[in-house]
Amino acid sequence: MAATLYTYPENWRAFKAQIAAQYSGARLKIASTSPAFTFGQSNRSPVFLSNFPLGKVPAYQGDDGFCLFESNAIAHYLSNDALRGSTPQASAQVLQWVSFADSEIIPPASAWVFPTLGIMQFNKQATEQAKEEVKRVLAVLNQHLNTRTFLVGERVSLADVTVVCSLLWLYKQVSLFEKSIKQCFPQTCTHKQFLAFNNFSILSESISVLLFKIVISLAKKFAEMQPKKETPAKKEKGSKEGEKKKEEKKATPAEEEMDECEAALASEPKAKDPFAHLPKSSFIMDEFKRKYSNEDTLTVALPYFWDHFDREGFSIWHSEYRFPEELTMSFMSCNLITGMFQRLDKLRKNAFASVILFGANNDSCITGIWVFRGQDLAFTLSDDWQIDYESYTWRKLDVDSEECKTMVKEYFAWEGEFKHVGKPFNQGKIFK
Numbered sequence: 001m002a003a004t005l006y007t008y009p010e011n012w013r014a015f016k017a018q019i020a021a022q023y024s025g026a027r028l029k030i031a032s033t034s035p036a037f038t039f040g041q042s043n044r045s046p047v048f049l050s051n052f053p054l055g056k057v058p059a060y061q062g063d064d065g066f067c068l069f070e071s072n073a074i075a076h077y078l079s080n081d082a083l084r085g086s087t088p089q090a091s092a093q094v095l096q097w098v099s100f101a102d103s104e105i106i107p108p109a110s111a112w113v114f115p116t117l118g119i120m121q122f123n124k125q126a127t128e129q130a131k132e133e134v135k136r137v138l139a140v141l142n143q144h145l146n147t148r149t150f151l152v153g154e155r156v157s158l159a160d161v162t163v164v165c166s167l168l169w170l171y172k173q174v175s176l177f178e179k180s181i182k183q184c185f186p187q188t189c190t191h192k193q194f195l196a197f198n199n200f201s202i203l204s205e206s207i208s209v210l211l212f213k214i215v216i217s218l219a220k221k222f223a224e225m226q227p228k229k230e231t232p233a234k235k236e237k238g239s240k241e242g243e244k245k246k247e248e249k250k251a252t253p254a255e256e257e258m259d260e261c262e263a264a265l266a267s268e269p270k271a272k273d274p275f276a277h278l279p280k281s282s283f284i285m286d287e288f289k290r291k292y293s294n295e296d297t298l299t300v301a302l303p304y305f306w307d308h309f310d311r312e313g314f315s316i317w318h319s320e321y322r323f324p325e326e327l328t329m330s331f332m333s334c335n336l337i338t339g340m341f342q343r344l345d346k347l348r349k350n351a352f353a354s355v356i357l358f359g360a361n362n363d364s365c366i367t368g369i370w371v372f373r374g375q376d377l378a379f380t381l382s383d384d385w386q387i388d389y390e391s392y393t394w395r396k397l398d399v400d401s402e403e404c405k406t407m408v409k410e411y412f413a414w415e416g417e418f419k420h421v422g423k424p425f426n427q428g429k430i431f432k
Contacts, residue, residue, distance in 0.1 A: 002027035007058040008039035012168045013071035014058040017078055019161045024080035072098055075158060083158045093152045097159035101166040108133035113169045274381035275350055278374050281313030289432045297413045311399050315375045319392040321366035330426055333357050333364055337429045340388040347385055351378060353431035354411040358423035369411040
């Protein structure tokens with residue numbers, strides 16, 4: 001029987017416990033929707049209050065009846081030694097960053113975010129002060145991460161989990177990492193602790209997708225902190241024939257501020273196409289993808305690929321994950337692949353890939369075949385595409401060689417000898 005975490009959907013505080021449980025292998029059942037749990041009703045019942053007197057969520061109840069409230073305590077309890085810190089020094093540092101998130105990140109983040117959610121009335125002075133506080137916090141994180149991949153040690157810890165979750169609503173709800181801030185705090189904005197969460201599958205269509213899409217794509221504009229402006233008054237007919245008067249309304253300071261914000265956004269230059277420098281190609285990637293998706297791979301899609309492939313306009317690459325010793329459970333390794341695909345969403349039009357997990361739990365590897373427009377690795381063309389590729393080794397294939405033709409056939413069809421791997425096929429993912 002699994003322990004139960006009571007919460008409501010998309011509760012970032014509960015995410016800490018869920019991530020900790022996933023990393024440590026703890027079994028955890030999530031009760032967040034009716035009939036298992038209805039926030040506002042279930043947490044007010046006498047039974048719930050007898051175990052959790054404050055009626056707050058997240059709330060944890062073990063299968064042995066052990067109960068905990070407060071998200072940090074629950075996350076700590078569900079963590080293993082690696083997450084908590086394997087030495088007294090590391091453990092203290094983890095606690096340091098957990099406290100930092102609670103005392104330094106959450107207060108200004110809440111002051112900035114709550115007005116966008118309608119929880120608090122917007123106050124320009126308070127919001128500007130909150131922004132400055134957030135910038136100060138980012139500066140601290142940025143300096144710390146200049147020479148580190150993770151906040152504590154060389155692996156994900158509860159410090160990373162807590163800080164990421166405390167920043168989540170800022171990434172989601174406001175344009176925290178607009179260009180100016182991204183340039184000032186590059187280490188924080190691309191902090192690899194976000195990327196390390198490829199390895200958890202909690203609510204894969206919720207948390208992981210949310211984190212990755214938010215961090216990589218970045219918010220494009222400020223969330224509106226005031227209700228929409230009223231529709232301008234209609235023109236009224238005057239007393240004299242043909243004479244019209246326009247009812248005027250003086251804009252409020254808040255409306256003027258929003259107008260300035262919208263004008264600034266409208267004047268921002270549009271992002272350039274990373275492939276604009278390349279000549280037009282005769283190979284229509286979308287047409288091949290339709291063949292691959294809807295028709296037989298070996299008899300239709302593969303012949304179409306080679307009949308139409310543009311050797312000058314496209315290139316084929318073999319990739320291999322550099323850290324196979326870190327791959328554990330198969331489903332976590334597959335999440336690693338899926339996470340990379342999600343962060344490369346804007347590359348889909350000009351790329352195709354078949355990436356395969358070979359082997360079994362605690363004895364696996366990840367390799368793939370990628371087709372890119374151009375003769376160079378496409379990842380270098382955009383900062384947003386450079387997150388994962390350095391975790392792989394890349395080798396450009398000679399498109400006319402037998403090696404390339406064999407690899408393309410085996411990877412596209414997910415069948416064959418795969419002599420270069422030495423492990424059995426487990427499962428594959430297609431980027432298209």
